[in-house]
Amino acid sequence: MTDLNIREIAIIGGGTAGWMAAAGLSILLKDPTVRIRLIESDEIGTVGVGEATIPHIRYFNQLVGLKEEEYLRRTNATFKLGIEFVNWGQIGDRYFHPFSPFGVNMDGIHFHHFWLRHIQKPGAAPIDDYNLQVLASKLNKFTHPQPNVRSSPLATIEYAYQFDASLYGKYMREVAEGRGVQRIEGKIVEVKQRPEDGFVQSVTLESGEEIAAELFIDCTGFRGLLIEQTLKSGYDDWSNYLPVDRAVAQACELAGPLTPFTRATAHESGWQWRIPLQNRLGNGHVYCSEYISDDEACAKLQSGLDGEPISEPRFLRFKTGIRKKPWNKNVVSLGLASGFLEPLESTSIHLIQTAIARLMTNFPDKCFNEKDIDYYNERTLAEFKQVRDFLILHYCATQRDDTPFWNYVRTMELPETLRQRIDIYLENGRLYRHDNELFGEHSWFAVFEGQNLRPKRYHPVVNHIPDQMLDQRMAEIRRAMNKCLEQFEDHDQYLKKRCQMA
Structure with a gap:
C-alpha cells in the first residue's frame, strides 16, 4: 500500500x-x-x-508546555487586561476595551441594553463601573481568574501578556x-x-x-x-479601508508603574502604541505616509516617549x-x-x-486535496475580514475632523459587512457574533460607546423590568465589582512575586 x-x-x-x-x-x-x-x-x-497579545496566547503556551512563571521571566512579560484608547472619538476622550464582558447578561439579553436604559436616568454610573478589569486597570492592579468562585466576576477575568x-x-x-x-x-x-x-x-x-x-x-x-x-x-x-502603511518603533526607559494594559493614542495621521515590559517601554507610531513624512512621524513618536530612548528608531513599511x-x-x-x-x-x-x-x-x-485547501483559504479569509472590520470601526467611528487623515477615515466607504453592523447597532443597540469570531459583543460595544456612537433605542424586552428592580440590579452589580476589586493586588508587586516563583 x-x-x-x-x-x-x-x-x-x-x-x-x-x-x-x-x-x-x-x-x-x-x-x-x-x-x-x-x-x-x-x-x-x-x-x-x-x-502585545490577546488572551488566546495562553492556550498556545499551555499546548507547548510553558510554565507561566518561567515564561514571564524569560520574555520580560507583564500582564495585560485590555487596551486604553486615547483621542479616538474626539481629542481628549479616553476609554478601555477590556478582555472581559461588562456587567452580567440578564433574561437572555446582553447587559449593555440594560445599561443603555439605565444611563438615561440622572446620576447613573458610567459603563466603566460595570467592568472589573477596567476598574483594576485604572488602579494598576491585577489578579488571576478564580474559576472556582462561581457566579462571580472573579471567574470571568481574561488576561493576556505584553512581552x-x-x-x-x-x-x-x-x-x-x-x-x-x-x-x-x-x-x-x-x-x-x-x-x-x-x-x-x-x-x-x-x-x-x-x-x-x-x-x-x-x-x-x-x-x-x-x-x-x-x-x-x-x-x-x-x-x-486601513490606510496606515508605515510604522516607526523605538524603546525607552521605564517611567512610572507597569500598567496592566496597552495604550493606543491617536495622533494627527495615525496612532502611537505604548507597551510596558519589565525592562523597558515599547513604543511605536503607526501612520499613513500620504499625510505625514517619516521624519515627522519619528519626531511625533519621540515627543511622546515617557522615558529616555534606549534604541534607535526602526522603520517598517507594510500594506x-x-x-x-x-x-x-x-x-x-x-x-x-x-x-x-x-x-x-x-x-x-x-x-x-x-x-x-x-x-x-x-x-x-x-x-x-484541493477541497481541503479551498476550505482553509475560505476560513482564513473570513477570519481576516472579521478582524479587519473591527479595526476599521476604530477609525470610522470618530468625530475628529481636525486633519485630512481623520476626515478621510471618517467619511470613507466601508465594507458592506461593517456597514450592516453599524446600521443595526445605531438603530436598536443589537450586536451579533458570527461563526465564533474573535471579537464578541462586548468588544464591539466598548468601541461604539467609547467613541460616542450610542444607539437610538435598546432591546424592547428591557422595558418589561420595573425601574426599581433595574436600579437594584445595577447597584448590586456595581457592589459586586467593587467587592471583587479587593482581591486584586498592585500589578508591579504581583508580577515580581510570579517571576520569583520561576
Missing part, C-alpha cells in the same frame, strides 16, 4: 511565526517519522516589534529544538518547482545544499518568498491585506507572509496561532 503520509516538512523563515509553527507542529504531529526542519538566515532580520517578541521567538526555538526540530542556517538562493504541477520541490542555500520537502511553511515575512515570489498567489489590498491564496499547492503561509492587519488590537500573534490550528485540522497527505 502506498504511504501517503507527509514525512518531510520545511519551515522557511524563523521569527515568531516560524518558531511557533515549529513548536506547535512538533507537538501536535507526535510522529517520530516526520522530520521538521526550519531554515533561517542570521543575515535576514525579523520584524519582531509586536509585543518581547524576539525573546518569545527564541523561547519557541528552544521548545521546538528540544522536540527534534532541526534548524538549518542559510540564505535561500533558489526555489525549485516540480515541472508537472508547479509544487515546490526544494530550496537551495548559498552553500549549495538543497533541502527537499513535501510540505513547506512560508514564514518569510512581507516578501513571501514561496507563497508570492515563487507561486504568485496574489494579494488583496485593503489599504483603502494591509491578505494573500488571495494563503495556502497554495504545497505551501502554507503564516504570519506576515500570509497577510497583514495593523497592530491596533494586538491580533498578529493570534492569527499565527489560529492558522496553525487550522492547518492541523486540515493537515494534508501527499495528495493535497
Whole structure:
C-alpha cells in the first residue's frame, strides 16, 4: 500500500511565526517519522516589534508546555487586561476595551441594553463601573481568574501578556529544538518547482545544499518568498479601508508603574502604541505616509516617549491585506507572509496561532486535496475580514475632523459587512457574533460607546423590568465589582512575586 503520509516538512523563515509553527507542529504531529526542519538566515532580520497579545496566547503556551512563571521571566512579560484608547472619538476622550464582558447578561439579553436604559436616568454610573478589569486597570492592579468562585466576576477575568517578541521567538526555538526540530542556517538562493504541477520541490542555500520537502511553511515575512515570489498567489489590498502603511518603533526607559494594559493614542495621521515590559517601554507610531513624512512621524513618536530612548528608531513599511491564496499547492503561509492587519488590537500573534490550528485540522497527505485547501483559504479569509472590520470601526467611528487623515477615515466607504453592523447597532443597540469570531459583543460595544456612537433605542424586552428592580440590579452589580476589586493586588508587586516563583 502506498504511504501517503507527509514525512518531510520545511519551515522557511524563523521569527515568531516560524518558531511557533515549529513548536506547535512538533507537538501536535507526535510522529517520530516526520522530520521538521526550519531554515533561517542570521543575515535576514525579523520584524519582531509586536509585543502585545490577546488572551488566546495562553492556550498556545499551555499546548507547548510553558510554565507561566518561567515564561514571564524569560520574555520580560507583564500582564495585560485590555487596551486604553486615547483621542479616538474626539481629542481628549479616553476609554478601555477590556478582555472581559461588562456587567452580567440578564433574561437572555446582553447587559449593555440594560445599561443603555439605565444611563438615561440622572446620576447613573458610567459603563466603566460595570467592568472589573477596567476598574483594576485604572488602579494598576491585577489578579488571576478564580474559576472556582462561581457566579462571580472573579471567574470571568481574561488576561493576556505584553512581552518581547524576539525573546518569545527564541523561547519557541528552544521548545521546538528540544522536540527534534532541526534548524538549518542559510540564505535561500533558489526555489525549485516540480515541472508537472508547479509544487515546490526544494530550496537551495548559498552553500549549495538543497533541502527537499513535501510540505513547506512560508514564514518569510512581507516578501513571501514561496507563497508570492515563487507561486504568485496574489494579494488583496485593503489599504483603502486601513490606510496606515508605515510604522516607526523605538524603546525607552521605564517611567512610572507597569500598567496592566496597552495604550493606543491617536495622533494627527495615525496612532502611537505604548507597551510596558519589565525592562523597558515599547513604543511605536503607526501612520499613513500620504499625510505625514517619516521624519515627522519619528519626531511625533519621540515627543511622546515617557522615558529616555534606549534604541534607535526602526522603520517598517507594510500594506494591509491578505494573500488571495494563503495556502497554495504545497505551501502554507503564516504570519506576515500570509497577510497583514495593523497592530491596533494586538491580533498578529493570534492569527499565527489560529492558522496553525487550522492547518492541523486540515493537515494534508501527499495528495493535497484541493477541497481541503479551498476550505482553509475560505476560513482564513473570513477570519481576516472579521478582524479587519473591527479595526476599521476604530477609525470610522470618530468625530475628529481636525486633519485630512481623520476626515478621510471618517467619511470613507466601508465594507458592506461593517456597514450592516453599524446600521443595526445605531438603530436598536443589537450586536451579533458570527461563526465564533474573535471579537464578541462586548468588544464591539466598548468601541461604539467609547467613541460616542450610542444607539437610538435598546432591546424592547428591557422595558418589561420595573425601574426599581433595574436600579437594584445595577447597584448590586456595581457592589459586586467593587467587592471583587479587593482581591486584586498592585500589578508591579504581583508580577515580581510570579517571576520569583520561576
